[in-house]
Amino acid sequence: MKKITILIFTMLVMSLPAMAGELNLSVAASLKEVISELTASYTAKHPGTLFLKNFGPSGTLAGQIENGGPADIFIAANTEWVDYLNNKKLVDSKSIKTFTCNSLVFAGSTGKKVTSMKDLVKLEKIAIGSPKSVPAGEYAMAAMTKAGVFSKLTNKLVMAKDVRECLMYAELGEVDGAFVYKTDALLAKKARLLFTVPQELYPRVVYPMALTNKAAQNKEAKAFIAYLQGKEAKAVLTKFGFILK
Numbered sequence: 001m002k003k004i005t006i007l008i009f010t011m012l013v014m015s016l017p018a019m020a021g022e023l024n025l026s027v028a029a030s031l032k033e034v035i036s037e038l039t040a041s042y043t044a045k046h047p048g049t050l051f052l053k054n055f056g057p058s059g060t061l062a063g064q065i066e067n068g069g070p071a072d073i074f075i076a077a078n079t080e081w082v083d084y085l086n087n088k089k090l091v092d093s094k095s096i097k098t099f100t101c102n103s104l105v106f107a108g109s110t111g112k113k114v115t116s117m118k119d120l121v122k123l124e125k126i127a128i129g130s131p132k133s134v135p136a137g138e139y140a141m142a143a144m145t146k147a148g149v150f151s152k153l154t155n156k157l158v159m160a161k162d163v164r165e166c167l168m169y170a171e172l173g174e175v176d177g178a179f180v181y182k183t184d185a186l187l188a189k190k191a192r193l194l195f196t197v198p199q200e201l202y203p204r205v206v207y208p209m210a211l212t213n214k215a216a217q218n219k220e221a222k223a224f225i226a227y228l229q230g231k232e233a234k235a236v237l238t239k240f241g242f243i244l245k
Helices: 001-014 029-045 060-067 077-089 116-120 135-146 150-157 163-172 219-227 231-239
Strands: 022-028 050-056 072-073 097-102 102-107 128-131 157-160 179-181 192-196 203-209
Touching: 022 029, 022 060, 022 219, 029 050, 029 163, 029 231, 050 060, 060 072, 060 077, 072 077, 072 157, 072 219, 077 135, 077 203, 102 135, 102 163, 116 135, 116 150, 128 135, 128 163, 135 150, 135 179, 135 203, 150 157, 157 163, 163 179, 203 219
Parallel strands: 022 050, 022 072, 128 157, 128 179
Antiparallel strands: 072 203, 097 203, 102 179, 102 192
């Protein structure tokens, strides 16, 4: 009888829906510190809300959502992946907003003088995010191509799973430098910002956010995405070096 009772209880627990205040966030890796601080601040004021955070490359996160992964709010590091999910009718098109912006830089600890895109040919190893899934890698590829140096660098590129791994390689000295966002470079302890990539060489770095379709009518999700557009969120973004839209 005891075993039957335990079995019934287990089945009931498994059949229960997620907590009413539980929100799944899928967020670009470069926003980790910002979102961690904002969710902590929000939870302090709304203790009934529990955040489950998933940080990673935007393309990988979009793929997870497409395959049914849990997500209520998606924040990408470019418009491409939000547009992709929107075309698949997996996000609420009315909820799409620009969260913040950033800029692309080159950071490293090399002793060589590197102050422009043309100086990259002096280096042996350069880290970039895998362009297939990492927006920073796409921006870097665009910049190298437009600057006319890509053909001279193809054998020097080290692919990383996301922008934070690029920074890690530069910090550890495993590469001479890496293409990262300015906000990442500001967090570096050993690598230093060597130069800012000219904006005319790549598309503007925009972070769009959206509610997934399943969260479109979720009051907690709508309240938090509204919070991300408020003064407190803007203050935190500014503190970490992001560019307000």
